[in-house]
Amino acid sequence: MLDKGLPGESYKPFSKADLDRINESVMGILTETGVEVNSERAFELLKQNGAKVDEESRIVKLPRSMVEDAVDSAPSKVVLYGRDKEHNLQLEDNKVHFGTGGTVLNILDLDSGEKRKVNINDVANIARLVDALDNIHFLVIPVYPYECNDQNVDVNRFYHSLKNTSKHIMGGIYSKQGIHDVIDMAADIAGGKAKLKSEPFISFITCVVSPLRLDRDYTDFLMEIAEEGLPVAIPAEPLAGGTGPVTIAGNIVEMTAESLAGVVVAQLVNPGTPVLFASTASAMDMKTAAYLTGQVEMGLMHAGVAQVAQYYDIPLYATAGMSDSKIPDIQAGYEKAITSLLTGLAGANFIHDAAGLLEFCMTVAYEQYVIDNEIIGMAMRAVRGIEVSEDTLGEKVIKEVGPGGHFLTQEHTLKHMRDEFFQPDISDRQRRELWEEEGALNARERALKKAKHILADYKPQGINKKVDRRIKDKYANIIINEGK
Amino acid sequence: MIDLAGNLQILSEKEIKNIHNKSLKILKNIGIEVKNKEILEFLADKGAKINKDKSIVFLDEQLVNKALKNAPSSVTLYSRDGEHDLHLSGTKVYTGTGGTAVNIYDLNSNKKRRAESVDLANIAFLVENLENIDFYVIPVFADDYAKERADEIRFINSLSYTNKHIMGGVYSLEGIKKVIDYAVEIAGSEKELKKKPFISMITSIMSPLKMEADYTGYLKYIVERGIPVVAPPAPIAGATSPLTMAGTLAQMNAEALFGVILTQLIKPGARVLYGIVPTTMDLKTSSFRFGSIESGIMNAAGAQLAQFYELPVYNTAGVSDSKLPDIEAGYEKMGNILLSALAGANFIHDAAGLIDTGLTVAYEQYVIDNEILGMVKKVLQGIEVTDERLALSDIEKVGPGGNFLTATTTLKYMRSELYKQDLYNADRWEEWQKKGGLDAKDRAREIAKKIIAEKEEPFIKIKDKILPITR
Numbered sequence: 040m041l042d043k044g045l046p047g048e049s050y051k052p053f054s055k056a057d058l059d060r061i062n063e064s065v066m067g068i069l070t071e072t073g074v075e076v077n078s079e080r081a082f083e084l085l086k087q088n089g090a091k092v093d094e095e096s097r098i099v100k101l102p103r104s105m106v107e108d109a110v111d112s113a114p115s116k117v118v119l120y121g122r123d124k125e126h127n128l129q130l131e132d133n134k135v136h137f138g139t140g141g142t143v144l145n146i147l148d149l150d151s152g153e154k155r156k157v158n159i160n161d162v163a164n165i166a167r168l169v170d171a172l173d174n175i176h177f178l179v180i181p182v183y184p185y186e187c188n189d190q191n192v193d194v195n196r197f198y199h200s201l202k203n204t205s206k207h208i209m210g211g212i213y214s215k216q217g218i219h220d221v222i223d224m225a226a227d228i229a230g231g232k233a234k235l236k237s238e239p240f241i242s243f244i245t246c247v248v249s250p251l252r253l254d255r256d257y258t259d260f261l262m263e264i265a266e267e268g269l270p271v272a273i274p275a276e277p278l279a280g281g282t283g284p285v286t287i288a289g290n291i292v293e294m295t296a297e298s299l300a301g302v303v304v305a306q307l308v309n310p311g312t313p314v315l316f317a318s319t320a321s322a323m324d325m326k327t328a329a330y331l332t333g334q335v336e337m338g339l340m341h342a343g344v345a346q347v348a349q350y351y352d353i354p355l356y357a358t359a360g361m362s363d364s365k366i367p368d369i370q371a372g373y374e375k376a377i378t379s380l381l382t383g384l385a386g387a388n389f390i391h392d393a394a395g396l397l398e399f400c401m402t403v404a405y406e407q408y409v410i411d412n413e414i415i416g417m418a419m420r421a422v423r424g425i426e427v428s429e430d431t432l433g434e435k436v437i438k439e440v441g442p443g444g445h446f447l448t449q450e451h452t453l454k455h456m457r458d459e460f461f462q463p464d465i466s467d468r469q470r471r472e473l474w475e476e477e478g479a480l481n482a483r484e485r486a487l488k489k490a491k492h493i494l495a496d497y498k499p500q501g502i503n504k505k506v507d508r509r510i511k512d513k514y515a516n517i518i519i520n521e522g523k
Numbered sequence: 524m525i526d527l528a529g530n531l532q533i534l535s536e537k538e539i540k541n542i543h544n545k546s547l548k549i550l551k552n553i554g555i556e557v558k559n560k561e562i563l564e565f566l567a568d569k570g571a572k573i574n575k576d577k578s579i580v581f582l583d584e585q586l587v588n589k590a591l592k593n594a595p596s597s598v599t600l601y602s603r604d605g606e607h608d609l610h611l612s613g614t615k616v617y618t619g620t621g622g623t624a625v626n627i628y629d630l631n632s633n634k635k636r637r638a639e640s641v642d643l644a645n646i647a648f649l650v651e652n653l654e655n656i657d658f659y660v661i662p663v664f665a666d667d668y669a670k671e672r673a674d675e676i677r678f679i680n681s682l683s684y685t686n687k688h689i690m691g692g693v694y695s696l697e698g699i700k701k702v703i704d705y706a707v708e709i710a711g712s713e714k715e716l717k718k719k720p721f722i723s724m725i726t727s728i729m730s731p732l733k734m735e736a737d738y739t740g741y742l743k744y745i746v747e748r749g750i751p752v753v754a755p756p757a758p759i760a761g762a763t764s765p766l767t768m769a770g771t772l773a774q775m776n777a778e779a780l781f782g783v784i785l786t787q788l789i790k791p792g793a794r795v796l797y798g799i800v801p802t803t804m805d806l807k808t809s810s811f812r813f814g815s816i817e818s819g820i821m822n823a824a825g826a827q828l829a830q831f832y833e834l835p836v837y838n839t840a841g842v843s844d845s846k847l848p849d850i851e852a853g854y855e856k857m858g859n860i861l862l863s864a865l866a867g868a869n870f871i872h873d874a875a876g877l878i879d880t881g882l883t884v885a886y887e888q889y890v891i892d893n894e895i896l897g898m899v900k901k902v903l904q905g906i907e908v909t910d911e912r913l914a915l916s917d918i919e920k921v922g923p924g925g926n927f928l929t930a931t932t933t934l935k936y937m938r939s940e941l942y943k944q945d946l947y948n949a950d951r952w953e954e955w956q957k958k959g960g961l962d963a964k965d966r967a968r969e970i971a972k973k974i975i976a977e978k979e980e981p982f983i984k985i986k987d988k989i990l991p992i993t994r
Contacts, residue, residue, distance in 0.1 A: 050531050050865060057908040064913045075923030098923065154952065251923035279941065281926060285933040286940050287906045289914030296918075322941055324949050335898040335942055343906050363947070365955055370946065370963035372853020373895050380861055381902065384531065398952065414854045417816040421862060425768045425824055427538040432545045433770025442556035442579060442732035445762055447804075452766040456806050459760075459767055460817050466855065467845050468805040468812060471879065474846055482851035 043176040044134040047386030047422045052343050058350045061292055066103050068296040073100035074251045078258035081304050088307055106299060109306040115352040117270055117313040119177065119389070120238040122205035122228075122500065128177060130315065130354035133345070133386025135422050137379065137415040139169060139408070140358065140392030140400075141181030142211055147366070147397075147404035149491065154402060157182040159520045162196055164494055165395065166203035168405060171497040172394075172412040174419065179244070179391045180210035181403055184518075191516040193217025194224065197241065198510065198517050201228060205500045209242040209272065209391075218243065218263050224510055228502055235269075242270035244317075244356075247297040249275055249282035253304070261301060265308040272356035272389070273301030274317035278330060279340075281323035287336055291343050294320040302353065315389060317356035318344045329399045332361035332392075333374030341378065342385035349386065357382050360393030360411060361400055367407050367483045371397060375414050383418045405494070406486035413464055420461040431455070465489060529614030529867030530905075533824045538769075539831050545773035546780060547584050554579040555732050555781050559739040562785070569788045582784065590784040593791035596833040598751060600658065600870075601719040603709075603982070604686040609658060611796065611835035614826075614867025616903060618860070618896045619658035620650060620889070621839065621873030621881075623692055627663060628847075628885040630972060635883065638663035640676050640993040642884075646876065647684035648978045649889050649971060653875075655896035660725075660872045661691035662884050667994045674698025676992055678722065679705060683981035683991040690723040690753075690872075693741055699724065703748050709983050716749075720794070723751035728778045730758035739785075746786050746793045753837045754782030755798025759811045760821070762804040768821050775799055775821075776828050783834060796870060797834040799825040813842035813873075813880045814851075819859030823866035830867065838863055841874035841892060842881045848888050848964040852878055857895050864899045886975070887967035894946045894967075901942040912936070945970070 053061070073091075076082045076099045086092045091100040116131035128136050146157045149164075162184055169178045180196045187195050192213050200208045201224070212218050221241065222232070229235035245261040248254045264271045275297030277283025283290040298316050305314045321330055321337045331337065341357045348355030359382035362371035375393075382390050394411035395403040425431075436451035446452050465485045467474065474480075480488070502510070511517055534542070554572075556579050557563050563580065567573045572581040597612035609617045627638040630645075642663055650656045661677045668676045673694040679702075681689045693699050702722070710716035724745050726738040738754070745752045756778035758764030764771040779797050786795040801821040805812050812818065822838045829836030840859040843852035856874075863871045875892035876884040917930040927933050946963050948955060955961075961969075981990040 049533055052530065052905050053908070057906075060908055060913065064915050067915055068918055072919045072922060248924075250918065250921055250925060250927075280933050280937055281928065284912075284914035284917050284927055284930065285936050286912035286914055288908045288912045289918065289932060291906070292913055292915070293918055325937065327949055327951065329949065329951075333947075334944075335901045336940070339902055339906055363949075364963065365948075365952060365960075366962055367850045368962035368964060369848045369850060369853035369891055370948075372850035372855075373857035373891075373898070374853075376854040376857035377861055377898055377902070380858060384865075401952075410850055410854075414858075417854070417858055420816045421820055421858070424533050425538070425772070425820060427534065427541050427769045431765075431767040431769035432541065432773050433765030433767055434545050434548060434773065436765050436770065437549060437731065437774050438553050440731055441553060443729070444731060446731075446765060447762055449765075451770070452761055455766045456761065460803055460806065460815065462806075463815075466814070466851050468808045468810060470808070470810060471846060471882075479846070481847055481849035482845060483849060 043136045044129050045419060045422050046133045047135040047383050048133050049424060050342060050381065050384035051346060052339060053346045058346060061295065061347060062350065064292045065295045065299065066106065068292065069101045069106050069300065070103050071100065072251065073098040074253055074300045076253045077255040078253060080262055081253055081258045084307050101300065101303060106303055109303040110351050110353065112306045112310045113302055113314050113353045114311060117315060117354045119207040119242055119270060120240045121207045122240050126206045128207055128389065130388040133349060134388055135383050135386060135390065136176040136388060137390045137393040138175055138177035138179055139181045139394045140179045140396065142183050143181060143396065143401055143403055144183055145402040146182065147402065149405045156185040159184045159186050159195065159199060159518050162199040163203050165408065166200040167497060167499050168408050168490060168493055170204035170206060170499045171493045172408060174412045174416040175394050177207040177209065178204050180208065181395055186518050189213040194220045194514050194516060195518055197221045198224060202502050203499045207240055209244060211244045212260055215260065215263060218260060220514060222267055222269065224514065227506055227510060239269050244272045244274065247273060247275040247301050249277035249297060250293060251297060253300060258304060261305060262308050265305040265312045268309055268312050270313040270315065271305065272315035272317040273298050273305065274319045274356060276319040278321055278323035279336065280325055281328065283320065287340055290320055291340060291347060294318050295347055315356040316348050316351060316353040319358045331363060332400045333363035335377055338378035338381035341382040341387060345382060345385035345387040354388045356389045356391060357387035358392045359390050360414065361396045363399050365398045367397065367404060367410055375411060379414055379418045380421060383422045405490040406483055409465060409486035409489045410482065413466060416461050531823060531862065531865035533820060533866065534827050539827060542769065542773050542776055542828065543831065546777040547587065549774060549777040550582040550587060550781065551584065553732065554581040555734060557734045557739060558736040559734065562739050562743065587780065587784060590787040591832060593787045594783050594795060594834055595792060598794045598796060598835045600688040600723055600751060601721045602686050602688050603721045607657060607687045609688055609870065611869040614830065615869055616864050616867060616871065617657040617869060618871045618874040619656050619660055620662045620875045621660045621877060622662040624663050624877060624882055624884045626883040628883065630886045630975065637666035639667040640665040640680055643677060643680035644684045644991040644993060645975050645978065646889065647681045649886065649974055651685040651687060652974045653889060653893040655893045655900060656875050658688040658690065659685050661689065662876055670694060674702050678702040680991045680993065682709065682983050684978065686982060688721055690725060692725045696741060696744060699741060699744060703750060705985055708985055720751055726752065726754045728754050728756040728782055730756045730763040730778060731774060732778060742785065743789055746789045751794035752786060753796040753798035755779065755800045755837060757800035757802065760801065760803045760817065762811065768817055771801055771821060772824055772828065775801055775825065796837040797829040797832065798837040800839045801825065812844050814844040814855035814859065816858055819862040822859065822868065823862040826863060826866040826868035835869045837870040837872060838868045839873045840871050842877040844880045846879050848878065848885055848891060856892060860895060861899050861902065864903060886971040887964055890967035890970045891946060891963060894944055897944065898942060
């Protein structure tokens with residue numbers, strides 16, 4: 040397993056001057072254009088704190104000092120905990136982590152390969168798969184099961200995820216009640232709310248609607264969470280050419296203004312509350328209006344956004360590693376690799392959507408998690424770079440071997456063989472004859488086998504039995520689906 | 524336009540110096556075995572220390588620096604039509620094919636078979652028509668002709684169907700002579716060819732630290748005829764070089780420099796590329812890997828080393844270890860090509876067509892890789908930050924809740940800001956299924972068939988020869 044949290048510092052698309060210009064543009068938008076605030080509570084809060092408001096249009100113009108104060112008060116380091124210490128994520132500077140994302144309604148069936156609706160078991164199975172896959176550092180709950188509705192989905196999504204992974208769990212939310220149910224449930228598992236707050240192993244995602252609109256429900260959710268002091272990511276999703284300027288720089292400016300508006304609200308509610316500056320920005324297909332997820336521009340955008348987050352010194356929730364391909368084919372391979380690498384090399388902290396997703400972020404596939412685990416591992420290896428030391432430079436061993444010799448049995452080789460190379464899991468290293476003997480499987484088929492294997496054998500830590508019973512008793516709306 | 528090539532810095536300046544110093548020590552103290560008496564004596568004449576019994580050459584720093592000073596920091600590899608000249612210098616990035624594979628997936632049957640002469644011509648024509656493939660490194664060995672004719676068959680068939688620059692590995696001195704003579708005929712005169720060489724050649728250095736008799740002789744001859752050349756070492760980390768990447772770089776750098784130095788001692792100013800093909804050994808199966816991410820990392824770092832010496836670099840990215848164009852081929856190729864391109868490698872070869880650890884090519888893979896290369900080149904354009912692109916006035920005009928569909932920036936930049944991908948399929952699921960549910964590989968094969976169906980008369984004429992030379 041590769042260390043998570045390695046610094047991504049080798050790729051920087053923006054110069055310092057670019058970043059200053061972007062900042063000036065962002066401030067220009069927040070102070071002059073303003074944002075539409077449809078949450079009564081947020082509107083009043085901003086007004087009280089000195090924002091210029093227009094009661095009729097609900098447009099709020101934020102004073103520059105208010106934005107700058109919020110940027111200052113937002114912590115520059117957020118730790119997202121796992122229920123196992125080894126899964127803690129130190130989000131700061133340019134430390135890189137990768138994980139899943141969503142939220143989708145469809146899945147490619149493990150057995151038939153057919154596309155079908157996501158069910159409750161899929162929520163549990165994906166969490167379990169993620170728990171077993173070393174290079175996926177966290178779980179952003181990726182799916183919305185068809186058995187649920189907005190009233191009971193939060194508790195179901197979090198319960199089944201908590202039961203199946205001890206990695207950090209982040210999720211979107213669908214009702215105010217849901218937020219409180221989920222927090223109570225997690226507090227029960229943690230052994231009290233204070234414990235949960237000091238080592239939060241769950242966190243939430245709200246959103247700002249592009250362009251420049253703080254939606255009523257999601258902003259209310261954001262304020263509830265900020266009040267609770269639990270970590271929250273506030274992504275904006277401008278689509279270049281649709282809900283954002285078609286130019287990458289313009290789209291980044293708008294996204295930054297939007298997410299910062301959310302950060303301002305959270306910091307006014309509870310100064311110092313942990314927030315992630317967040318982007319799900321991409322481009323829109325001009326013909327079909329689809330959210331494009333496999334475009335190279337999305338990778339460029341998030342490499343740029345990583346620098347913007349570093350500029351403000353707020354940890355970043357970024358987006359990469361998706362594909363617009365319908366199936367795990369070669370297109371999915373190159374699309375995922377390019378956006379994941381660019382975003383990782385630029386040092387984005389919490390790169391979500393990087394495992395499992397296909398088809399314009401509308402479908403997941405079990406085998407895709409296994410494949411993306413490999414892609415993330417490779418990206419992290421590139422992030423790690425090359426260690427140059429007297430020992431790794433190997434002068435002695437080169438001398439020892441001399442012209443025409445070989446290094447196979449050298450001590451230097453044996454010493455470094457475990458940690459120098461990323462150890463692939465499903466990538467093909469077999470001679471052709473052996474590969475044919477084993478059925479001439481492609482990488483997707485090998486990944487499918489591995490996914491089935493994990494789901495059949497792997498046992499996660501789970502939830503303490505007594506606590507589990509208590510939770511189930513308390514939340515009658517938790518759906519337990521024993522069958523398929 | 525902003526050029527982001529060279530933006531990726533795998534090594535710090537200090538680390539580069541560190542590696543450089545180790546390479547100097549290797550050249551001075553460990554030396555290079557040269558299995559060619561004539562060259563050995565030649566090097567002794569030039570001031571190198573020689574161990575005659577062991578055929579080892581030692582180069583001190585002074586000799587190294589003197590020779591490197593003569594090596595051109597910019598080399599132009601010409602195309603025959605002048606449209607695809609490659610100006611190799613600084614961090615300019617060009618991408619192209621590579622070889623040498625022995626197998627190919629048949630375009631019609633999709634079965635693996637031995638590559639033949641006709642494939643050389645077909646792939647050349649395919650590459651001619653794929654816009655992101657900038658040059659043609661001859662990708663296969665034709666199984667339908669004797670090895671003695673390999674050079675002629677490979678170069679002539681390639682020249683027949685692409686105007687892009689052609690580079691190839693070579694197999695015999697006779698063959699090299701023949702190929703250069705034909706090129707002279709095509710160019711009109713030896714002088715013309717030397718002025719604008721549209722062919723170039725690859726010899727090799729054996730890792731660790733060894734030059735074979737034959738290849739050393741070929742190198743000398745090619746340089747003397749004024750044809751650009753590269754002599755890349757291909758160390759396998761853990762087998763023929765230290766397992767650590769830093770160690771492989773130190774050794775490989777010594778080897779690559781030796782190739783450059785030799786050409787400059789033979790003919791100061793000779794057009795040469797700093798060439799590298801680093802790979803890794805798989806510790807589980809003991810087979811070597813082309814598609815490992817470490818191979819990509821070392822190639823990117825190697826580009827930085829070449830930039831340190833101000834030498835144009837020939838490096839390697841885009842070979843997959845997968846046996847077929849599946850998702851593994853997608854991520855392996857993209858990962859490695861992206862790293863090399865961001866590092867500003869000048870001549871990234873092997874970046875199209877190759878799978879199966881370099882043993883096999885597939886027609887559809889060229890089409891797919893053309894797409895990968897286009898995406899990577901889009902990344903090199905970076906993010907332009909200008910007032911107009913920051914789009915403040917549009918954001919102000921559109922305001923909260925509006926849309927940008929008809930905004931000024933949208934209309935002005937919608938074609939240039941977002942890369943158009945040929946292979947990309949924007950259909951919704953149902954529509955896609957209705958059209959047969961083709962994956963990217965199937966779509967690519969259709970595109971390859973369409974292009975090759977348009978192949979007609981060869982692009983060149985050679986006296987007394989019927990072209991192409993195929994069975």
